[in-house]
Amino acid sequence: MTPDEPEVAEEPDFEGPRRRARREREERRAAQARAMAIEEARREAKRRVRDEQSDASKPLGRRAVRGLRLLTWLAVLAVVAVGLGLVLFFTPLMSARSLVVTGTGVVTREEVLDAAKVALGTPLLQINTDMVADRVAGIRRVASARVQREYPSTLRITIVERIPIAVKDYPDGPHLFDRDGVDFATAPPPPGLAYIDVDHPGPGDPPTRAALQVMTSLSPDVVGQVSRVAAPSVASITLTLTDGRTVVWGTTDRTDEKAEKLAALLTQPGRAYDVSSPDLPTVK
Numbered sequence: 001m002t003p004d005e006p007e008v009a010e011e012p013d014f015e016g017p018r019r020r021a022r023r024e025r026e027e028r029r030a031a032q033a034r035a036m037a038i039e040e041a042r043r044e045a046k047r048r049v050r051d052e053q054s055d056a057s058k059p060l061g062r063r064a065v066r067g068l069r070l071l072t073w074l075a076v077l078a079v080v081a082v083g084l085g086l087v088l089f090f091t092p093l094m095s096a097r098s099l100v101v102t103g104t105g106v107v108t109r110e111e112v113l114d115a116a117k118v119a120l121g122t123p124l125l126q127i128n129t130d131m132v133a134d135r136v137a138g139i140r141r142v143a144s145a146r147v148q149r150e151y152p153s154t155l156r157i158t159i160v161e162r163i164p165i166a167v168k169d170y171p172d173g174p175h176l177f178d179r180d181g182v183d184f185a186t187a188p189p190p191p192g193l194a195y196i197d198v199d200h201p202g203p204g205d206p207p208t209r210a211a212l213q214v215m216t217s218l219s220p221d222v223v224g225q226v227s228r229v230a231a232p233s234v235a236s237i238t239l240t241l242t243d244g245r246t247v248v249w250g251t252t253d254r255t256d257e258k259a260e261k262l263a264a265l266l267t268q269p270g271r272a273y274d275v276s277s278p279d280l281p282t283v284k
Contacts, residue, residue, distance in 0.1 A: 095123045097153040105161050107141050112157055113138055116147075124149045132157070140184045164189065164216050165227065166196035176199060179216050181208040194223070197230035207231040210252045215240070217259045222266065250276030 007220040048068065066277060097208040101109045109173035115136045120125060129147040136157060146158045164176040167189040176185040177196060194215065198207045211231035239247035247262060257278040265273045270283035 014124045030093040033241075048058055053133065080236060095121050096127065096155040097121065098155070100150075100156045101159070102156070103159040103161065107139060107159065107161055110140075111139060112136055112159060112182040116157060118155060124151065124153075125153065127155060136279075143178065164193055165194050165268070166200050166260055168198075168201055169198050177208075177212070179212055192224055194226045195228045196227055199232070206234050209266055213255060214249055214250050214259075217255045219259065219263055222259070222263055225266070245270070246272050247270070248276050 002182060003107040014265075034046065069164060097120060098112045099113060099120070101112045104112065110232050115138060116132050117135060118132060127147075127149065129149065132155075133145045133147045136142060136147070139280070141162055142159050143162045144160045148156045148158070150156050162176075162178040162182060162184045164185070165179045166177045167174045169175075170186075173186050174189050175183045176187060176189060176193075177183055181201065183202065195235040196208070196211055198205060198211060199206045203209070208231070211229045214237055215229055216228070218226070225241045225243075226239050229237065230240070231237045235251045237252070239249060242248070245266075248259060261278050261281045262273060265275065265281055265283055268283050272284040274282045274284075
């Protein structure tokens, strides 16, 4: 402070009894209000947590009850299924009381049943349908067999017989061959069946398969005119017709085209027909 500045007297911080009492009352009220607010907030927080726990436990309880019921029903169903399976498997409740055979022609019902070897009264579930089908398919004249259970008491056996496509003479008699080259019967051939002329007929012989491929490609009216199909090799197939006319077929390439061209050529007079090149078929 410089000598020229006047001195300012500091007023004492004086608080009277009444003013002090009022201030203390206000402070107490504020503290009490804060305490009440804190307590109310605490109670509200506890109520919120309790409500959330209650809400979470209710769905959990319902889900648990539903899950328990589901498990109970599944267990009951499993027991019933096992029991029913045991009853059906070991008792004649659903047994083969009827054997139905369909698809027979030359093959007789008795032949099929003898090969099937299924005893009447056998529970259907004990019958191995695949094994029965294999036994029936072992019949030479049977191309395929199917066996089905028809509840409550029927076993159905359906067969497809082999159809002769060609015949070849052997010392023990004529042998019939189907479209796959299978020698399936030794018997007199049906009228009009073509003879096959190959060295080693059979399903694994390429010339046999080639000759039969040609026969199955021909239209029915042309097949009826063929008396012999010869295949010394897969590249030199020839046909002989019932009236003595001959057909040079060649290989099995473009077989369908050749069959179509031959059907048209046979309407023309001639003794020899060549369709080995279907683009240039000839008649002589």
